[in-house]
Amino acid sequence: xxxxxxxxxxxxxxxxxxxxxxxxxxxxxxxxxxxxxxxxxxxxxxxxxxxxxxxxxxxxxxxxxxxxxxxxxxxxxxxxxxxxxxxxxxxxxxxxxxxxxxxxxxxxxxxxxx
Numbered sequence: 127x128x129x130x131x132x133x134x135x136x137x138x139x140x141x142x143x144x145x146x147x148x149x150x151x152x153x154x155x156x157x158x159x160x161x162x163x164x165x166x167x168x169x170x171x172x173x174x175x176x177x178x179x180x181x182x183x184x185x186x187x188x189x190x191x192x193x194x195x196x197x198x199x200x201x202x203x204x205x206x207x208x209x210x211x212x213x214x215x216x217x218x219x220x221x222x223x224x225x226x227x228x229x230x231x232x233x234x235x236x237x238x239x240x
Contacts, residue, residue, distance in 0.1 A: 137224035141178065142201040145219045147188035152215045163209040176204060188216075198222060 148157060171177045179192040195201045198220045210216035229235070 137227045139196045139198075139222040139224050141223040142193040142195050142198060143221040143223055144191040144193055144201060144205060145183070145188065145221070146191070146205065146210075146216050147183070147186060148210075149215055149217055156213070157210065157215055160209045160213055160215065167208050171204065171208075192223075196222075 148154075168177065168180070172180065176194055177191050178194050181190040182188070183190060191205075193201050193204075195204065201220050202218070205211055205218045208216075211218075230237070
C-alpha cells in the first residue's frame with residue numbers, strides 16, 4: 127500500500143531573497159555620500175536578526191540579502207526605509223523562498239494535516 131503526496135502542496139515562505147541594485151542613471155558620487163549611513167543601518171538590520179546573510183553581486187554593483195522575513199510587503203517596506211531606498215537610488219527584487227518542495231515526494235513522506 128503506497129501513500130501518495132499531493133502534487134499541489136503549498137510551500138510556506140520562510141525567507142525572502144532580496145537583490146538590490148543601483149537604479150539606472152544614478153550618480154555614483156551621490157551613492158557614495160549615502161553609503162556610510164546605508165551600511166550602518168544595514169548592520170542594524172543584521173544585528174536585529176532581520177538580515178540572515180548578505181553578499182555582493184559579482185557581475186554588477188549591488189547586494190543580495192537573505193531576509194528573516196516571510197511577507198514581501200514587510201521586506202519591501204524595510205528595504206525602502208534604508209537610506210538608499212529613501213533617496214530612490216536603489217531598488218530591490220524580492221523573491222519568496224521556502225522549503226524544497228520536491229522533498230515531499232521522497233518515499234515514505236506523508237502529508238501533514240492542515
